[in-house]
Amino acid sequence: MADNRTAELTDEAVVTAPADDDVLADDVLVEEVSIDGMCGVY
Amino acid sequence: MTAEVPPLTERFEHGLAAPICLTWELTYACNLACVHCLSSSGRRDPRELTTAECQAVIGELQRMQVFYVNIGGGEPTVRPDFWALVDYATGHDVGVKFSTNGVRITPAIARELAGRDYVDVQISLDGATPEVNDAVRGRGSYEVALRAMRNLADAGFAGFKISVVMTRHNIGQLEQFKAIADRFGAQLRITRLRPAGRGASVWGQLHPTAGQQRELYDWLVAHGADVLTGDSFFHLSGYGSALPGLGMCGAGRVVCLIDPVGDVYACPFAIHPSFLAGNVRDPGGFAGVWQHSELFRGLRGPQAGGACGSCSAFGTCRGGCMAAKFFTGLPLDGPDPECVKGHGERALASAAAAAPAPSPDHSHRTAPDRREERRPVPVTLSRRPPVTACNANPLAGFVPE
Amino acid sequence: MACAASTEPAERFDLDAPWRLDARVRVRPEAFGALLYHFGTRQLSFLKSPALLEVVRSLAAQPSARAACTAAGVQAGDLLKYAHALQTLAASQMICKRETA
Numbered sequence: 001m002a003d004n005r006t007a008e009l010t011d012e013a014v015v016t017a018p019a020d021d022d023v024l025a026d027d028v029l030v031e032e033v034s035i036d037g038m039c040g041v042y
Numbered sequence: 043m044t045a046e047v048p049p050l051t052e053r054f055e056h057g058l059a060a061p062i063c064l065t066w067e068l069t070y071a072c073n074l075a076c077v078h079c080l081s082s083s084g085r086r087d088p089r090e091l092t093t094a095e096c097q098a099v100i101g102e103l104q105r106m107q108v109f110y111v112n113i114g115g116g117e118p119t120v121r122p123d124f125w126a127l128v129d130y131a132t133g134h135d136v137g138v139k140f141s142t143n144g145v146r147i148t149p150a151i152a153r154e155l156a157g158r159d160y161v162d163v164q165i166s167l168d169g170a171t172p173e174v175n176d177a178v179r180g181r182g183s184y185e186v187a188l189r190a191m192r193n194l195a196d197a198g199f200a201g202f203k204i205s206v207v208m209t210r211h212n213i214g215q216l217e218q219f220k221a222i223a224d225r226f227g228a229q230l231r232i233t234r235l236r237p238a239g240r241g242a243s244v245w246g247q248l249h250p251t252a253g254q255q256r257e258l259y260d261w262l263v264a265h266g267a268d269v270l271t272g273d274s275f276f277h278l279s280g281y282g283s284a285l286p287g288l289g290m291c292g293a294g295r296v297v298c299l300i301d302p303v304g305d306v307y308a309c310p311f312a313i314h315p316s317f318l319a320g321n322v323r324d325p326g327g328f329a330g331v332w333q334h335s336e337l338f339r340g341l342r343g344p345q346a347g348g349a350c351g352s353c354s355a356f357g358t359c360r361g362g363c364m365a366a367k368f369f370t371g372l373p374l375d376g377p378d379p380e381c382v383k384g385h386g387e388r389a390l391a392s393a394a395a396a397a398p399a400p401s402p403d404h405s406h407r408t409a410p411d412r413r414e415e416r417r418p419v420p421v422t423l424s425r426r427p428p429v430t431a432c433n434a435n436p437l438a439g440f441v442p443e
Numbered sequence: 444m445a446c447a448a449s450t451e452p453a454e455r456f457d458l459d460a461p462w463r464l465d466a467r468v469r470v471r472p473e474a475f476g477a478l479l480y481h482f483g484t485r486q487l488s489f490l491k492s493p494a495l496l497e498v499v500r501s502l503a504a505q506p507s508a509r510a511a512c513t514a515a516g517v518q519a520g521d522l523l524k525y526a527h528a529l530q531t532l533a534a535s536q537m538i539c540k541r542e543t544a
Contacts, residue, residue: 029528031489032535033288036270059473107471109480137482
């Protein structure tokens with residue numbers, strides 16, 4: 001990736017994650033769902 | 043437009059280690075006779091699982107690492123071992139949410155419950171006023187429910203659930219339901235009426251009109267941030283942006299039902315031989331059914347959109363509710379009977395097959411006997427279009443021969 | 444002990460701090476990774492890699508999230524992706540920083 005943000009990835013302890021649209025959909029390792037019953041009755 | 047497969051569904055093709063939302067109906071016995079009961083409850087089935095058998099199921103759920111189980115019925119609290127089973131579950135790493143009409147939620151019971159971690163309570167209510175509620179759930183049921191809510195609130199049980207089945211007669215009461223929930227420090231939950239159980243005989247008269255569906259969707263988008271829906275309105279997502287939730291039929295993939303006699307069905311709204319996957323009394327127990335049932339394997343494969351695959355809304359509505367289609371006699375690879383684009387309504391008008399009768403039936407035999415009312419939803423072979431494009435009544439234009 | 448809602452800006456994750464799972468979270472391994480369920484928020488999260496499951500499970504025992512990633516075999520080039528995932532979990536209170544004595 002040759003964009004400006006790579007220049008910020010130094011040895012700093014804090015890692016700056018790129019904005020969402022820079023992360024490919026299939027690179028996203030956590031997917032959240034707010035569930036409540038999922039068509040269950042209760 | 044090609045509908046994209048939501049990424050999550052790929053995870054279900056090989057099945058999950060355990061259901062995410064497991065419903066367990068403990069008994070068919072019930073002190074009420076709600077007109078739309080999805081399990082046609084009323085009379086206890088003599089083959090009910092024993093206390094020991096229930097404990098064995100809980101042991102299995104623990105080993106499978108089921109997060110929590112949704113317990114209902116019938117009215118689960120009428121089982122003498124109910125409270126002991128709740129404790130047994132929570133003592134074995136299985137959370138419990140139980141649904142009740144409130145009949146046994148005394149102040150003392152409410153105090154007990156308020157002190158329990160991993161136990162949640164849901165009170166059923168189908169009208170914000172006694173008139174609307176009791177027409178569906180029986181005279182006096184509104185007062186019983188409100189009393190239970192008062193007892194829970196007084197005992198400091200914050201955040202219990204009030205669950206409402208949305209019908210033609212209570213869509214206009216959404217704000218009042220919210221007010222009741224706020225009054226008791228409870229959380230409002232609204233769910234979809236399906237033509238399941240006794241619901242099949244009243245669905246035509248009770249299901250929301252197309253206009254009301256739109257009203258409901260708009261309300262959820264505007265005011266539904268802290269309103270639970272049991273993820274049951276994903277069929278409305280075709281109106282606009284998708285509602286929060288998994289957004290697909292989870293039957294046999296992420297949800298299933300254990301019924302009072304141990305039968306395992308794909309979904310609580312699909313209590314019918316066509317969706318029977320096995321029984322917990324089988325040699326492999328519940329785990330064996332969940333993992334190896336032919337029915338569930340079939341449901342877990344990639345599902346073709348069928349007639350819906352080319353619709354622009356398919357990506358979010360996923361063809362709607364399997365049980366709603368089945369019990370209105372519609373093909374499972376076609377539109378939901380309440381399809382927001384009207385495809386379901388057109389399909390109902392031209393469907394040739396009669397809807398399957400719900401089974402089994404544990405309704406009370408004493409007044410009122412609902413057997414005469416328990417006929418398949420009438421569907422007529424007809425080339426006449428619906429009376430108006432917006433008329434969701436499957437009997438629209440029906441002329442007796 | 445319950446996690447407070449993360450006050451970190453969404454773009455930053457402190458890989459060198461010690462982390463742990465919230466006590467109300469249950470983890471269930473699956474073929475694709477794992478399911479996490481938070482009993483407080485009723486939120487369900489899908490962890491879509493077995494390595495991420497290993498990272499999450501070992502957080503409390505490792506001196507830092509970075510160490511947990513290394514121990515789970517996460518390659519340097521993938522660290523950013525894992526940091527992003529961990530920040531998602533922190534934002535939904537699934538994980539939080541361990542209190543330092």
